[in-house]
Each structure stands twice: as C-alpha cells, then as structure tokens.
Amino acid sequence: MDLPVMPPVSPMLAKAVKEIPEGGFLYEPKWDGFRCVVFRDGDEVELGSRNERPLTRYFPEVVEAVKQHLPERCVVDGEIIVPNGPRLDFEALLQRIHPAASRINRLAAETPASFVAFDLLALGDEDLTQRPLAERRARLEEALAGVSAPVHVTAVTRDVATAHRWFGEFEGAGLDGVVAKAETLTYQQDVRAMLKIKHERTADCVVAGFRWHKSGGVVGSLLLGLYADGALQHVGVAASFPMKRRAELVEELAPYRTDDLAAHPWGAWAQASAHEADRMPGAQSRWNAGKDLSWVALRPELVCEVRYDAMEGTRFRHTAHFRRWRPDREPESCTYAQLEVPARYDLAEVLSGA
Missing domain, CATH: 2.40.50.140 (Nucleic acid-binding proteins)
Incomplete structure (x- = not known):
C-alpha cells in the first residue's frame, strides 16, 4: 500500500457541547457505529479503527464494498454501521468483533454492515488533510457520486434549523445526535476539533x-x-x-x-x-x-x-x-x-x- 496518507490514522474527534452552534458550520447526523478510516490502494484495503487497530478482518463485506464503490486510491473517514430494519443495531455490530473467522463470515451474511462516509483525507496522490472541510466535503461528494448501498455519503446541511430537526427526529432511527464541523476545519488527528451535541x-x-x-x-x-x-x-x-x-x-x-x-x-x-x-x-x-x-x-x-x-x-x-x-x-x-x-x-x- 502506497498512499499520501498512510495507516494508522488517529481519527479527528469531537468534544461535547450543550447546544447546536450557529455560523460557519456544516452539520451532520451523529452515527452510532464503529469509527473507521478506510484506506484503499487498488485491491489493498485496510479498515482502521479509532484506536488504530485494524477492523479489516471483522468486516469482509465492507472490504468488498470498498473495492466496488470507492475510488481506486483514497483515504476516507466514516462509520461502520449495521442497519436492522428502520433502526441501527449496535448490539449486532458488537457481535462482529469475534476471534473465529467462521463466525465472522456467518455474521457478515446474516447482519451485513454498511459504511457511511463523511470526510475525504486523500484521493489519488493528493493529501487533502490540510484543505478546509468545505473543500474536502465537495471533493467527497464528487468522488463518491452515485454510490449505492452498502456505501453511503452522510447527509450534511448548513442550515441550523435543519440540524435541530435532525437532532429531534433521527434519534428514532438509532442515531446519536448531531455533529457540527467548522467549514474551515483542517483534518486534525486525535484532536477534539469538532463539536457533538447528544441527547441527555x-x-x-x-x-x-x-x-x-x-x-x-x-x-x-x-x-x-x-x-x-x-x-x-x-x-x-x-x-x-x-x-x-x-x-x-x-x-x-x-x-x-x-x-x-x-x-x-x-x-x-x-x-x-x-x-x-x-x-x-x-x-x-x-x-x-x-x-x-x-x-x-x-x-x-x-x-x-x-x-x-x-x-x-x-x-x-x-x-x-x-x-x-x-x-x-x-x-x-x-x-x-x-x-x-x-x-x-x-x-x-x-x-x-x-
């Protein structure tokens, strides 16, 4: 694997705040899954976790989806989730962390995971981590245009009223709140540079x-x-x-x-x-x-x-x-x-x- 941003990457984190901030932010749903940075270089794929330990062996179906849907050479930050009907199923996601390959393969078929992308760290030979978030988001939408399940690009809005609506409604689907990210934000590894607003x-x-x-x-x-x-x-x-x-x-x-x-x-x-x-x-x-x-x-x-x-x-x-x-x-x-x-x-x- 030879990418401009190489594993391991410590994902950029969020600090908790009480209210949804206003002015110069991109707002996204807060997904309730496993944080995952995807590295793809052709047929080589690695799924990195928040603690920098690879998730690759636990989610073979996500590896295959990455090969099918993501650009040939890229680094994408996102979340692995397990949908179950109208809600996320975190308990089913937890069951996927298991030492037995036979169990992993069985659960990959029974409770397949999806990947939700929300940031683009590298594309081709280009390191995007020092570009502002607004630019990275536009590049993400362009690079992943037309993707389909089990790969998704997270919803985003600049409208604070929409963010408040999401905060109230999306919990019913098993989501965790709202994340606010400054449009000018560069990608800062292991730094709580984003803001998260959760239900209390x-x-x-x-x-x-x-x-x-x-x-x-x-x-x-x-x-x-x-x-x-x-x-x-x-x-x-x-x-x-x-x-x-x-x-x-x-x-x-x-x-x-x-x-x-x-x-x-x-x-x-x-x-x-x-x-x-x-x-x-x-x-x-x-x-x-x-x-x-x-x-x-x-x-x-x-x-x-x-x-x-x-x-x-x-x-x-x-x-x-x-x-x-x-x-x-x-x-x-x-x-x-x-x-x-x-x-x-x-x-x-x-x-x-x-």
Missing part, C-alpha cells in the same frame, strides 16, 4: 453492586439496575468519579455489601449461560478479554439518579454519569417506565440524505 436524560436506578477501580482500593464504577416484570435487570454502569469521591464511596457502600449471592437478583452472573443471555455484570468484555469484570454485590436498596444519553435495547448505550443519591425513592419504583422513548424514524430516510 436522567433516570433513577438501583445500585446493586460495584467494581473496584483498576488502581485498587477505591470504587471504579457502580452497577445499575431497573426493574422489569419484578426482576432487576442490569442496565449499565456509572463511573467517572474524582479519586477522592471514589474513596468516599467505599465507606458509603460498605453497609450494603453482601456475600449472599443466592439471594441477590444478579446471583446468576457466575453462570456462563446467564452471561450470554442477559449480559450480567460479570460477563467477559468482548473488547478486552483480560479485563477484570468481577464485582462486589450490594443489597439492592440504594437508588441514585444518573444522566444518560440513549438506550440500546434494554441497556444504557454509554456509561451513565452519577448525579446524586435518591433516598426518597423506593428501589421497586425504578422501572423502565420512567425512560423516554424516542419517536420512531426510518433509517432509510437518514441514509438517503434527508
């Missing part, structure tokens, strides 16, 4: 366990649950505490610790079958097989309020953020009924550049 909501959750911090001796994350049909379902974790607060939590949680897993609603975590079926908190990490996911059980009597952005099925899509304890709430009152459900929106409309 709150929920009251039962705290039924915790994990130790990797440094040891302090709390790393709280394990959160919500009730459904009388059973406490594991919905995710709350983390990102200052170190002083992590130490305080050890003492606050001590009175609730229990060794009686038989009576705990997540006592089945030790059973491998339960890991696969219900995503119990002791399940092995698909991303890091060596990561310690052991946990300490707590009697399910504490309630806390957390901030979250979106749900993926029955779980929080990302790590939730602890806001405060809620001693005024009964654990049994913490159900899925409190969660806001976005209005449905057809993913096909988003992919078509609506």
Whole structure:
C-alpha cells in the first residue's frame, strides 16, 4: 500500500457541547457505529479503527464494498454501521468483533454492515488533510457520486434549523445526535476539533453492586439496575468519579455489601449461560478479554439518579454519569417506565440524505 496518507490514522474527534452552534458550520447526523478510516490502494484495503487497530478482518463485506464503490486510491473517514430494519443495531455490530473467522463470515451474511462516509483525507496522490472541510466535503461528494448501498455519503446541511430537526427526529432511527464541523476545519488527528451535541436524560436506578477501580482500593464504577416484570435487570454502569469521591464511596457502600449471592437478583452472573443471555455484570468484555469484570454485590436498596444519553435495547448505550443519591425513592419504583422513548424514524430516510 502506497498512499499520501498512510495507516494508522488517529481519527479527528469531537468534544461535547450543550447546544447546536450557529455560523460557519456544516452539520451532520451523529452515527452510532464503529469509527473507521478506510484506506484503499487498488485491491489493498485496510479498515482502521479509532484506536488504530485494524477492523479489516471483522468486516469482509465492507472490504468488498470498498473495492466496488470507492475510488481506486483514497483515504476516507466514516462509520461502520449495521442497519436492522428502520433502526441501527449496535448490539449486532458488537457481535462482529469475534476471534473465529467462521463466525465472522456467518455474521457478515446474516447482519451485513454498511459504511457511511463523511470526510475525504486523500484521493489519488493528493493529501487533502490540510484543505478546509468545505473543500474536502465537495471533493467527497464528487468522488463518491452515485454510490449505492452498502456505501453511503452522510447527509450534511448548513442550515441550523435543519440540524435541530435532525437532532429531534433521527434519534428514532438509532442515531446519536448531531455533529457540527467548522467549514474551515483542517483534518486534525486525535484532536477534539469538532463539536457533538447528544441527547441527555436522567433516570433513577438501583445500585446493586460495584467494581473496584483498576488502581485498587477505591470504587471504579457502580452497577445499575431497573426493574422489569419484578426482576432487576442490569442496565449499565456509572463511573467517572474524582479519586477522592471514589474513596468516599467505599465507606458509603460498605453497609450494603453482601456475600449472599443466592439471594441477590444478579446471583446468576457466575453462570456462563446467564452471561450470554442477559449480559450480567460479570460477563467477559468482548473488547478486552483480560479485563477484570468481577464485582462486589450490594443489597439492592440504594437508588441514585444518573444522566444518560440513549438506550440500546434494554441497556444504557454509554456509561451513565452519577448525579446524586435518591433516598426518597423506593428501589421497586425504578422501572423502565420512567425512560423516554424516542419517536420512531426510518433509517432509510437518514441514509438517503434527508
């Protein structure tokens, strides 16, 4: 492979802001998939990830789509997604990261991925990373004119009113918000030079366990649950505490610790079958097989309020953020009924550049 921009590339990132900014921005939907920089030099294709580890072996159907649809020599930044009817399916996307080639090939046929392009870093022998975004976008549209599924060019607008409409509507198709990029922006690797605006909501959750911090001796994350049909379902974790607060939590949680897993609603975590079926908190990490996911059980009597952005099925899509304890709430009152459900929106409309 011999391109003007060579792998690995650390993708340009976005920092979170509260409101959609105005003036001199290009607005795009925020896709909820795997960030991917595609490198193509003839029949040589590499799919680079956000952490610079190749995704190539996991998505053979995307490699073939790149060869069919993208220019002969190019570097394109975008997102790998798995459409499932009218919505994105992030859980199906997660399943694609697997060591067995036979499973990868089977899932490539059963849950094929698509690629959504949103930036052009190189074309032919030309390095475009120091060109302004507005120019790169125009070149992207020209280079990928006429592409068809499973390759798409993301929708874009300069109209802030349209961006607000997308923010409200596209969540129903499983998207994550809106990204704002200055038209003059050069491509800056591993720099949070873009702006992202995501949905924020709150929920009251039962705290039924915790994990130790990797440094040891302090709390790393709280394990959160919500009730459904009388059973406490594991919905995710709350983390990102200052170190002083992590130490305080050890003492606050001590009175609730229990060794009686038989009576705990997540006592089945030790059973491998339960890991696969219900995503119990002791399940092995698909991303890091060596990561310690052991946990300490707590009697399910504490309630806390957390901030979250979106749900993926029955779980929080990302790590939730602890806001405060809620001693005024009964654990049994913490159900899925409190969660806001976005209005449905057809993913096909988003992919078509609506």
